[in-house]
Amino acid sequence: MKITRKGFLRAVAGGGMASGLGALMPVSLFAAAQAEKKRRPTITSVEAAPFSVPLHSEAKVALGVAVTADNVLIRLRTTDGTIGYGEVSAYSPVMSETQASDLALARPLGSLLLGRDPFELPRLLDAMTRTSPRSAGIIAAFEMALWDLCGKIAGQPVYRLLGAAKESFETDCTVFLGSPEEMARLAVGLAGEGFPAVKIKLGEAPALDIDRVRAIREAVGPKVRLWCDANQGWSVSDALVALRGIGPYGLEFCEQPVQAWDWNGLHRVRADSPIPIMADEAVHSPHDAIEGLRHDAFDMINIKLMKAGGILPAVRIAHIAAAANVPCMVGCMAETRLALTAAAHVVMSQAIIRWADLDAYHEMTVDPCSGGMKVERGVVTLPDTPGLGVEMDPAIVKKLKAVA
Numbered sequence: 183m184k185i186t187r188k189g190f191l192r193a194v195a196g197g198g199m200a201s202g203l204g205a206l207m208p209v210s211l212f213a214a215a216q217a218e219k220k221r222r223p224t225i226t227s228v229e230a231a232p233f234s235v236p237l238h239s240e241a242k243v244a245l246g247v248a249v250t251a252d253n254v255l256i257r258l259r260t261t262d263g264t265i266g267y268g269e270v271s272a273y274s275p276v277m278s279e280t281q282a283s284d285l286a287l288a289r290p291l292g293s294l295l296l297g298r299d300p301f302e303l304p305r306l307l308d309a310m311t312r313t314s315p316r317s318a319g320i321i322a323a324f325e326m327a328l329w330d331l332c333g334k335i336a337g338q339p340v341y342r343l344l345g346a347a348k349e350s351f352e353t354d355c356t357v358f359l360g361s362p363e364e365m366a367r368l369a370v371g372l373a374g375e376g377f378p379a380v381k382i383k384l385g386e387a388p389a390l391d392i393d394r395v396r397a398i399r400e401a402v403g404p405k406v407r408l409w410c411d412a413n414q415g416w417s418v419s420d421a422l423v424a425l426r427g428i429g430p431y432g433l434e435f436c437e438q439p440v441q442a443w444d445w446n447g448l449h450r451v452r453a454d455s456p457i458p459i460m461a462d463e464a465v466h467s468p469h470d471a472i473e474g475l476r477h478d479a480f481d482m483i484n485i486k487l488m489k490a491g492g493i494l495p496a497v498r499i500a501h502i503a504a505a506a507n508v509p510c511m512v513g514c515m516a517e518t519r520l521a522l523t524a525a526a527h528v529v530m531s532q533a534i535i536r537w538a539d540l541d542a543y544h545e546m547t548v549d550p551c552s553g554g555m556k557v558e559r560g561v562v563t564l565p566d567t568p569g570l571g572v573e574m575d576p577a578i579v580k581k582l583k584a585v586a
């Protein structure tokens with residue numbers, strides 16, 4: 183059948199009228215707008231609550247002593263009722279933040295998120311960082327809550343959004359400063375719990391630190407992997423004495439032997455150390471990672487969400503390190519299993535992250551989280567739950583108050 187142009191136009195107009203297309207248009211547009219709203223929920227509420235968790239014992243490192251974890255919980259909610267959780271554990275000697283300063287910043291930072299689509303995450307992170315550039319911990323709390331929302335809206339665990347690189351990984355557990363005998367006793371206990379590696383806090387007098395490592399190696403035997411962390415406690419010359427002294431005991435690396443700002447000192451220690459050097463307090467951000475690489479100052483980087491300002495900056499550090507062939511660890515402050523689980527999602531997504539030090543939960547007298555990362559004999563796994571996959575203790579959730 184031959185169709186003329188006139189006939190075609192008549193047929194189209196007739197069809198349109200027959201189906202009531204003109205009348206349906208506004209309805210379909212309305213439906214599309216509704217579907218769009220459902221597909222792209224926006225943030226309608228921002229809440230914060232301080233909470234504290236007592237530790238089993240005094241956690242002493244070269245920078246000071248902690249007896250409680252004093253943290254802040256963040257909760258975001260979207261137009262479709264999705265909830266995202268985030269947490270900051272402020273450690274002021276490293277982060278220059280406290281629980282009180284983080285609470286004070288929750289309002290100006292949280293107000294930047296109101297009405298916004300959580301998938302705008304990089305833009306929102308940038309806005310928060312410009313508003314308060316030296317507040318990585320509270321920014322990390324908001325940023326991980328955004329990831330929690332994105333994962334839940336997408337129906338995927340966060341590590342799958344980042345790119346799944348592994349199915350499980352190992353974490354160590356830490357022995358804090360004490361006498362050599364006491365530290366050796368605790369290290370044996372951790373090895374008995376199945377942890378494949380023990381991190382030894384050091385950073386005091388080199389002779390005492392060498393005694394600590396010797397006592398621990400003799401007590402745990404040759405199979406338990408040992409790491410150490412001086413938390414900036416040594417001078418360059420002390421570091422070299424201490425590192426040469428502990429050299430024979432088979433440690434995998436030493437974290438942050440000298441002051442965080444001393445790139446040249448770190449470079450000098452690394453050049454003469456018998457064991458590899460890992461930067462921790464010296465590298466907060468992706469910029470620090472590049473600065474350290476310029477100074478040829480470390481063999482590895484310890485990435486922490488609380489220093490970096492969240493999951494995305496942590497991944498950026500891992501990418502910089504991967505491009506420079508520098509392996510990384512992911513560590514933690516005194517975070518509950520909420521922020522620890524966020525860190526575990528990062529570990530799961532990056533092959534260049536070869537070590538994990540996600541042990542803060544072990545020191546806590548109560549676990550205010552359900553779901554999230556599981557640790558069995560030092561092996562960490564994540565649930566298939568969308569988002570971060572963590573629920574918080576209702577008693578803490580009840581304390582949440584609107585900040586924006």
Ligand SMILES: [Mg+2]
Binds near residue numbers: 413437
């Ligand atoms: Mg450290």
